[in-house]
Structures are given as structure tokens and as C-alpha cells.
Amino acid sequence: MADQEEEVLAEREVFRGRRLTVVERDIRVAPDRVVTWEVLKKDDSVAVVALDEEGRVHLVEEYFGAIDGRELCLPKGRIDPGESPLEAAGRELREELGLRGDLTPLCTLSLSPGYLSQRTHVFLATGLTPDPLDGDEEHSLKPATLLLDDAVRLCGDGVIREARTVAALLLAVRSAQPS
Amino acid sequence: MADQEEEVLAEREVFRGRRLTVVERDIRVAPDRVVTWEVLKKDDSVAVVALDEEGRVHLVEEYFGAIDGRELCLPKGRIDPGESPLEAAGRELREELGLRGDLTPLCTLSLSPGYLSQRTHVFLATGLTPDPLDGDEEHSLKPATLLLDDAVRLCGDGVIREARTVAALLLAVRSAQPS
Secondary structure: OOOOOOEEEEEEEEEEOOOOEEEEEEEEEEOOEEEEEEEEEOOOEEEEEEEOOOOEEEEEEEEEOOOOEEEEEOOEEEOOOOOOHHHHHHHHHHHHHOEEEEEEEEEEEEOOOOOEOOEEEEEEEEEEEEOOOOOOOOOOEEEEEEEHHHHHHHEOOOOEOEHHHHHHHHHHHHHHOOO | OOOOOOEEEEEEEEEEOOOOEEEEEEEEEEOOEEEEEEEEEOOOEEEEEEEOOOOEEEEEEEEEOOOOEEEEEOOEEEOOOOOOHHHHHHHHHHHHHOEEEEEEEEEEEEOOOOOEOOEEEEEEEEEEEEOOOOOOOOOOEEEEEEEHHHHHHHEOOOOEOEHHHHHHHHHHHHHHOOO
């Protein structure tokens, strides 16, 4: 990649809601050019690809308010203050699926880096055992367990369509195959 | 998937910037429970996996203001008023890469459906020929052409990490393989 010549010169908060914060950034995009872009500032999050010994992946069917619909996604959530991404992933796995597992980093994904600061740290969980923990969910989640091969077939087919879930499931399959 | 019992009861705009709009939605998430969630409302966008006859994919290296860094991504952009997703994809391909191609739908991806309404319609472009069109970009894009196999190896490795790009490249490889 080329060296970065762009530079953030200033940042002003223009909206602070309960969960969303918008800032304006003045950015030098070329030696003689400064632009002002709006950015949704949101802390990084975590997600987990939980694979059991029968070759199944443990997903969550959840209602999402921004699209007013249900999607089949990885268990995921925010990183609480003081937590590492690994600790947050372990907590979310217990809260959303009632499972504990051995976690290893799979990938870190950006979402829409033009206007969204959030990155998602994705972990692979294996060696799953039951260990539920009460979470702070404001609505019901429905665990959905399916063969990883079947989940991958549903990716991009309209059933599993959340970009991070599609990306992580396909990367998990690749990491399980001999290269 | 289960029938949807959730319902959006009301929506209020709480912030309107130049490019970002935030609304509050009152949502009935259970018969006896109404929550208020913030949603970033953003129109759907398009992205293109442009594959040439030498097995190469044409990507874009771009500076992104929300992460203050460069990433290697699919050419992508918004759908202009009056455009279909297909037309928008063809225009973005000409503006960002100077190419025209035969477009077929690959998948539709959501990003972070809990707080972001945007979906991205991804197309596969083949039969590429030069046909540049001046765009409205506020900063420089750098075309980057690499073998699809090499691009896939870079997915999730820290070089290609934008979730939609990773998801779409891996889906494109799968759609090119006999099932």
C-alpha cells in the first residue's frame, strides 16, 4: 500500500445520542485540499464463530431494529470498559449461547470505513461446553445450530447476509481446510 | 426463521447532518415491552467484484476517514436518485476503475443491522472493457489489480479486512467453483 498522505486536522462532536455519536472531521486529503466528513464513532465490537466437534456452528437468530427484520448472525456485542476483545468474546458467547470455549483470533473486520469507525474482532471458539451467563439483552435471541457446511451454503443466499457473519464463516471454513 | 413479532411503532429524527441521519425508533420487542433504539439511516449502496479473463480482480485502494487509514476494497458507492442498483454498480465501476462490464447480482449484504439500515447490493462484473467516466470523488482512489486467488489469501489477514469485500470475494470464488 502507498504511504498515507492524508491527515485528520480536527474533530468536532455534532451529535451525541444514547448509543450513537457523530463527529465532523476536517481531513487533509491532498496537499492543497481539506474536506469535512461526518463519522459515526462507535467502539470496536467482538463476534464469535463457535464450532463444535460435530462440525456444527452455533449462530443466533435475532431481531434487528435498523432493518426491522430477523437475521441469522454470529453471537456478537460490544467490548465493556476494562475488557480485552478476548474477554468480551468469551462473555458474549456465554450470554448469547450459554457456551464457553477455547478462543483464538480469526480476523479483524471493518464495516464501512468511510463513515463508521467500528471494527469487529472475530474469534474462533472450539472445545465448547455449557456455561451460561445472564446478559443485558433487551430482546430475545434464538440460538440456531447448523452444520458449518450448510451455514456456508446459506451465505449470500438471502438467509445469512450480514457481511461480518458471511466473511467470518467463509474464513472459518478456509482455516479448517488444508492449504 | 420464526415469524416476526416485533413492530416499529414510531420513528423520530434526532440528527440530520450532511451525509448521516440518526432516528430514534420505538419498537415493540415483546407483547409487553417497548424499547427505544437509535438507528443510523443510510440509503442502500452498491459494490462490484470485477473479474477479468486472466483471473484477476480489480480493487481500489482508498483512504477512509472513519478509520484514518487506507484499505483495499471493492469499488462501491451510493445509488443516485432514479438509479437502479444495477445502474449504480455500472456507474461506480466506470468512475472508480474506468471499466465497463456485464453485471450479474452476487449477493445483498447487511452491515450492522442493529443500528445501521444500509444494505449493499453486490454485483459480479465480467467481460471488462475500458470505458472511463468522471466521478464525484473528493479524494484519490488507486486501482489495484491482483489475482483473485491472491486477493482471497489476503482476506482476513489484515490487508483486506472490510467485511463486505471479504464476504464478496469469498462468495465470488465459490460461485466460480463447481459445486
